[in-house]
Amino acid sequence: MVHKAVILVLISLVFGNYACAQNSLDPSNSQKSPSNNGYIDELLQTIIERTKGPPIANLRVAERSNFSRDRKLVELISGEKLKFDAVGTKPSWEENLITIRIPLRKGLQGYRLFFINKQDQSAFENTNTFEDFQIFPTGSGAQWSTTPLLEASGFNVVKGGSKSELMKMLSARRFVTFGRGIDEIYFEYDKNTKSYPNLAIEQNIAVFIPHPTYIFVSPKHPDLAKRFETGLRDMIADGSFDRLFLKYFKDDIERANLDQRRVFTIANSNLSKDTPLDDEALWYTPKSNSNKQTN
Helix, strand or coil, rough: CCHHHHHHHHHHHCCCCCCCEEEEEHHHHHHCCCCCCEEHHHEEEEHHCCCCCCCCCCCCCCCCCCCCHHHHHHHHHHHHCCCCCECCCCHHHHHHHHECCCCEEECHEEEEEEEEEHHHHHCCCCCHHHHHCCCCCEEECCCCCCCCHHHHCCCCCEEEECHHHHHHHCCCCCCCCCEEHHHHHHHHHHHHEEEEEEECCCCEEEEEEEECCCEECCCCCCHHHHHHHHHHHHHHHHHHHHHHHHHHHHHHHHHHCHCEEEEEEECCCCCCCCCCCCCCCCCCCCCCCCCCCCC
């Protein structure tokens, strides 16, 4: 609960100061975050530009690669160094922060494809059931929201501290698969294929885990939370939200070819009762898939 998180804040202050890189949402400083393809940055920037509030230059989000999930939560509760962030939901974040329950990627990252080493593709040709797929050890981030869900569903999960570390571990064959969202995997493949020429994207299988990305705002800044929600709902109403979504993800959706893959669904027991699963306008829905299996 909040009081526990406040204790964590005090502990962090006791153990000293730290330096953090910050990434402005000022359009004149529009460098893409290294952890996404630019969609979240442009979405947040668009909201800021079309809503009333403090000057853009005063709104900054921490460089995602410089913070662990736990540290981000601590700083967001404090509201001093961080005011907001856009990440996959976790119960502790919804309990302690103001949550804008509009899936920023329309739940697309819940459809996960898998990095593998090229020579392993043949091993998946006869992988017809979820149990068959679970045989292969998979890599995942130690603090990622999806990691405990993979473990609970029966995967042998090998954990790493960061995406770059997990890429190295995959190349070293510490595990066989490394799942990434459709919205992430092609961008990351293009970014990493020169460093890892043996890297490939598995061709036959996808896993779906309902897992929305939300904007989370410090409880110290409710006016900012209202601004984000107002901006998002206005974009949904006038169609600009879907247009921006397709601008970034239309090609990836087509490349993923979900209707030709075996899709295994894993329930997300961590989703709160307030998750807007019944609002179809907020979610990406792929073509019907006769190979889809619920586990």
